[in-house]
Amino acid sequence: MKIQTLTLNAALSTALLLAGNAHAAEFNQVDAARSSLAFSSKQMGVPVPGSFKRFTTQIAFDPAKPTAASTTLEIDLASIDAGSKDANDEVVGKQWFNVKAFPTAKFVSTGVKALGGNRFEAIGKMTIKGQTRDVVAPFTFKQDGASGVFDGGFVLKRMEYNIGEGPWADVSAVANEIEIKFHVVANAAKK
Amino acid sequence: MNTTAPRYSGPAIAAHWLIAALILVAFPLGVYMHDLPLSPNKLKLYSYHKWIGITVLLLFVPRILWRITHRPPAALPMPAWQHKIAEGTHHLLYLLMFLVPLTGWLMSSAKGFQVVYFGVLPLPDLIGKSEELGDLFKEVHEALNWALLVLVGLHVAGALKHVILDKDGTLRRMLPFGK
Ligand code: HEM
Ligand code: HEM
Numbered sequence: 001m002k003i004q005t006l007t008l009n010a011a012l013s014t015a016l017l018l019a020g021n022a023h024a025a026e027f028n029q030v031d032a033a034r035s036s037l038a039f040s041s042k043q044m045g046v047p048v049p050g051s052f053k054r055f056t057t058q059i060a061f062d063p064a065k066p067t068a069a070s071t072t073l074e075i076d077l078a079s080i081d082a083g084s085k086d087a088n089d090e091v092v093g094k095q096w097f098n099v100k101a102f103p104t105a106k107f108v109s110t111g112v113k114a115l116g117g118n119r120f121e122a123i124g125k126m127t128i129k130g131q132t133r134d135v136v137a138p139f140t141f142k143q144d145g146a147s148g149v150f151d152g153g154f155v156l157k158r159m160e161y162n163i164g165e166g167p168w169a170d171v172s173a174v175a176n177e178i179e180i181k182f183h184v185v186a187n188a189a190k191k
Numbered sequence: 192m193n194t195t196a197p198r199y200s201g202p203a204i205a206a207h208w209l210i211a212a213l214i215l216v217a218f219p220l221g222v223y224m225h226d227l228p229l230s231p232n233k234l235k236l237y238s239y240h241k242w243i244g245i246t247v248l249l250l251f252v253p254r255i256l257w258r259i260t261h262r263p264p265a266a267l268p269m270p271a272w273q274h275k276i277a278e279g280t281h282h283l284l285y286l287l288m289f290l291v292p293l294t295g296w297l298m299s300s301a302k303g304f305q306v307v308y309f310g311v312l313p314l315p316d317l318i319g320k321s322e323e324l325g326d327l328f329k330e331v332h333e334a335l336n337w338a339l340l341v342l343v344g345l346h347v348a349g350a351l352k353h354v355i356l357d358k359d360g361t362l363r364r365m366l367p368f369g370k
Pocket of ligand 2: 258
């Protein structure tokens with residue numbers, strides 16, 4: 001039964017992917033060392049890049065059955081690099097992420113849509129600082145040898161999660177919109 | 192061409208006072224802002240400081256071109272040593288008018304903060320992000336600013352000396368509405 005589906009998937013995914021390297025396979029072994037989670041905030045109109053050094057991702061993605069895919073992402077918020085030491089000290093504090101009370105942020109997918117070609121959309125719930133919001137994150141999938149490469153992002157509105165309270169709620173200094181960019185490399189399941 | 196015109200030309204006077212005013216705002220702003228705890232207010236003041244400083248840098252270019260192509264009025268009678276000090280101070284002031292904002296820009300680039308002029312026009316980063324260079328240019332920016340403070344102090348003292356002690360026309364010929 002499983003084997004039959006696999007064969008069928010192989011045929012389908014050949015159409016979907018570049019010919020030759022398409023083996024129907026579920027990409028579910030995330031390679032943390034080759035994955036990254038970056039963001040860009042805007043301070044007084046100045047784009048300031050940042051990233052999270054530690055996060056764990058679970059992915060189960062079969063390009064032949066994208067709608068069956070699922071993913072969860074858990075971010076260790078204390079691992080933030082917000083562009084400068086001052087900023088790093090600030091954003092873990094109460095008014096921003098309040099990492100003492102909320103050490104992690106979590107994204108749990110509820111569905112994946114195929115948008116055509118190698119483009120997809122992950123739909124799910126993002127929880128940060130006790131606030132849960134719907135998120136839609138478009139991404140592309142590329143097969144690179146035995147690895148699947150997921151690249152995508154979305155715009156997070158920080159005020160929806162109370163990230164930056166008090167004086168920091170002033171979005172003319174730090175814009176509401178934070179651009180999130182993820183790059184996840186996952187290998188196909190070992191047999 | 193009258194190279195001994197008794198007054199500075201209009202553009203020289205305009206540039207002098209405009210740049211002087213901008214520096215006299217940027218300087219105390221720089222001293223005040225850098226000790227503030229991180230806050231939206233601090234981010235705003237830093238940006239205002241950078242925009243004012245970049246304006247000085249932009250105005251410096253036409254000013255120095257004008258200065259090179261137009262001789263200032265010949266010095267009023269004064270002892271040679273005073274004239275030398277006045278001229279030397281002017282040259283150093285021109286140098287700092289350029290180097291102070293330039294090192295500020297270099298510092299910003301090295302610290303990984305692009306300068307976006309008035310929040311809308313992104314200026315290129317002069318150098319890549321580097322903690323050591325960021326700290327270095329911060330030191331240099333600061334040191335040059337103290338040099339600037341001393342020179343402006345000397346410069347203003349000289350101007351006042353001409354008004355109060357010499358009672359000559361030195362200040363008047365740099366003033367916009369004098370005769
Ligand atoms: C006429 C031009 C300028 C003047 C007179 C000026 C003056 C000053 C002064 C007095 C300080 C405080 C130094 C200290 O006490 O530590 C300062 C700091 C600073 N300046 Fe400027 N500045 C100028 C232009 C610029 C420009 C063009 C930039 C950037 C594009 C800039 C960026 C900075 C920054 C980032 C600091 C804070 C350094 C820190 O973190 O302590 N400045 N400036
Ligand atoms: C940041 C502040 C200032 C800077 C950077 C500055 C710079 C300069 C420079 C470079 C010159 C030389 C012009 C030339 O012959 O090429 C000059 C001339 C002059 N400045 Fe300033 N200045 C400043 C503030 C002031 C102030 C506050 C005063 C008055 C109290 C003043 C009075 C004069 C006068 C009278 C001259 C003409 C000197 C002469 O006729 O030989 N300046 N200034």
